[in-house]
Amino acid sequence: MALSSPPESSSSLHHSYSRKQKSLGLLCTNFLALYNREGIETVGLDDAATKLGVERRRIYDIVNVLESVGVLTRRAKNQYTWKGFDAIPAALKELQEEGAKDTFHRFYTNENVKVSDDEDDDEESSQPSSQTDSSKAGSLPQTSDSSKIGWSCVTDNRREKSLGLLTQNFIKLFVCSEARIISLDEAAKLLLGDAHNTSIMRTKVRRLYDIANVLSSMNLIEKTHTLDSRKPAFKWLGYNGEPTFTFTLSNDLMQAESRKRVFGTDITNVNVKRSKTHENAASERTLKMKKHAVEESSCNKSFDTTHESRHGSRGYQFGPFAPATGTYPTATLDDNSRRAFDVENLVSDYRPSYQNQVLKDLFAHYMDAWKEWYSEVTKKDPLPNTSPHH
DNA sequence: TTTTCCCGCCACAAG
DNA sequence: CTTGTGGCGGGAAAA
Numbered sequence: 303m304a305l306s307s308p309p310e311s312s313s314s315l316h317h318s319y320s321r322k323q324k325s326l327g328l329l330c331t332n333f334l335a336l337y338n339r340e341g342i343e344t345v346g347l348d349d350a351a352t353k354l355g356v357e358r359r360r361i362y363d364i365v366n367v368l369e370s371v372g373v374l375t376r377r378a379k380n381q382y383t384w385k386g387f388d389a390i391p392a393a394l395k396e397l398q399e400e401g402a403k404d405t406f407h408r409f410y411t412n413e414n415v416k417v418s419d420d421e422d423d424d425e426e427s428s429q430p431s432s433q434t435d436s437s438k439a440g441s442l443p444q445t446s447d448s449s450k451i452g453w454s455c456v457t458d459n460r461r462e463k464s465l466g467l468l469t470q471n472f473i474k475l476f477v478c479s480e481a482r483i484i485s486l487d488e489a490a491k492l493l494l495g496d497a498h499n500t501s502i503m504r505t506k507v508r509r510l511y512d513i514a515n516v517l518s519s520m521n522l523i524e525k526t527h528t529l530d531s532r533k534p535a536f537k538w539l540g541y542n543g544e545p546t547f548t549f550t551l552s553n554d555l556m557q558a559e560s561r562k563r564v565f566g567t568d569i570t571n572v573n574v575k576r577s578k579t580h581e582n583a584a585s586e587r588t589l590k591m592k593k594h595a596v597e598e599s600s601c602n603k604s605f606d607t608t609h610e611s612r613h614g615s616r617g618y619q620f621g622p623f624a625p626a627t628g629t630y631p632t633a634t635l636d637d638n639s640r641r642a643f644d645v646e647n648l649v650s651d652y653r654p655s656y657q658n659q660v661l662k663d664l665f666a667h668y669m670d671a672w673k674e675w676y677s678e679v680t681k682k683d684p685l686p687n688t689s690p691h692h
Numbered sequence: 693t694t695t696t697c698c699c700g701c702c703a704c705a706a707g
Numbered sequence: 708c709t710t711g712t713g714g715c716g717g718g719a720a721a722a
Contacts, residue, residue, distance in 0.1 A: 321720050324698065347711085359700070362713055379706075379711065464714065486696095505715060511697050534695085695722070706711070 327515035329356060330364050334519065342384045344377065363465070367516045370469035390522075390541045394477060401474035468493065468506075469513050476523075476538035485528055485535035486510045 322328070332354055337345050351361050365382060368374045372393030375383045471493050475484055490506040514536055517523045523536045 319720080321696085321698065326697080357700080358711080359713075360698090362711095366713080501716090507695095508697065508716075509714090511695095515697085693722100696720085698719090699717090701715090701717105703714080704712085707709080 325515060326360065326363060326512055327519045329354060329360060330368075330516040330519040333361075333364055337384055338386065342386075345374065345382045345384055347380045347382070363512055364516055366465045367469045367513055368520075370466050371473070371517075371520070371522070373520075387520075387541070394473070394541065397470055397474050398477045401478035464509060465513070468509055469517075472510060472513055473517075473522075481538075483526060483528060483535050483537045485533050486514065487533070488535075 333350060336350070336353060347358060347361050347365070350365075351358050354361075365374055369376065369382070370393075372389035373385055373387060375385055377383045472489055475481065475489055475492060486507050489510055490503050494503060494506055514523060514525075518525060518536075522539055522541065524539050526535055526537045527533065528535045
């Protein structure tokens with residue numbers, strides 16, 4: 303047993319295609335690592351797709367939900383403005399107010415999810431002003447709607463059918479109710495208010511999975527289980543700060559990232575395609591870092607006492623998604639720490655993840671910080687390095 | 693088996 | 708027309 307990792311069957315045969323390395327959540331994490339640093343002000347979709355080695359389509363998914371939370375704003379075709387995590391609080395507040403306004407009176411109880419059967423979400427209701435679009439119009443008395451706070455969700459027309467709105471509505475569920483934990487099934491049902499059409503709901507849930515994954519990588523929510531610890535569900539974390547990688551790395555990484563980027567040659571990210579691909583050789587035994595079992599519950603709670611959202615200053619401060627409110631009935635469970643998860647993906651090179659020089663460099667910095675953090679948390683350092691911290 | 697959810701077809705809006 | 712955006716759901720990996 304060389305590598306920790308999955309409980310896969312016996313001999314590790316060709317590690318074929320793995321969905322985990324293609325997940326939206328991971329992609330989002332990388333996206334954030336790439337753009338969440340001072341100095342960034344615009345992000346181009348092509349640029350992102352190229353650097354991250356994915357198709358455009360996926361970038362749209364991420365960008366749409368990030369925009370729903372204010373981290374990004376569409377500026378023009380193919381171009382977005384980076385607002386950063388600092389824009390989240392305001393966006394959240396806005397959602398809350400907005401949600402409280404319209405028909406979003408959901409009464410939840412700590413132990414019982416009660417939902418009235420009447421209609422529900424779709425926050426566009428509000429003023430029943432029949433806005434029969436087009437056809438001249440000339441002078442409309444109450445035109446109003448001149449976006450007050452940047453992106454407003456009203457004013458939207460046909461096309462705006464999902465993802466962005468779904469994300470906002472999903473967040474409203476948390477932010478406008480007492481519910482701290484909601485399963486996607488419940489969310490889908492609530493955000494649908496109707497549909498028992500399995501088909502409709504199935505699709506909705508698929509979208510929610512996508513959204514939940516990127517929201518998770520931002521640490522706005524966390525995967526857990528319902529109170530009766532049965533069905534998987536998500537817990538609202540709010541804006542506690544850290545987006546996965548919070549430390550700022552030195553300049554050399556910046557440099558690395560801005561290394562030449564030519565159009566014709568995209569990164570080597572091949573499409574392993576899904577299917578039982580035989581997998582190309584590439585089995586180079588290189589790094590084989592043994593991942594210490596972090597399960598030592600020791601590392602949990604620690605940086606919780608003072609959660610200032612001021613990230614950016616160097617230093618580690620990983621936010622291991624930690625069970626801040628440590629309410630895990632039975633410890634253990636799938637504690638796939640985002641962090642450990644990422645480490646594993648980045649370290650193993652027998653499988654190409656979203657590669658790029660950027661990530662390699664990022665990983666190096668990340669490892670250093672991790673070592674430091676590790677030795678501090680568990681008074682024993684994994685290596686001769688001793689952190690000077692008291 | 694069920695749950696999670698990636699992939700990419702293809703509709704439709706912009707150039 | 709071509710290109711940019713993104714619904715939508717099949718079906719395969721993961722649990």
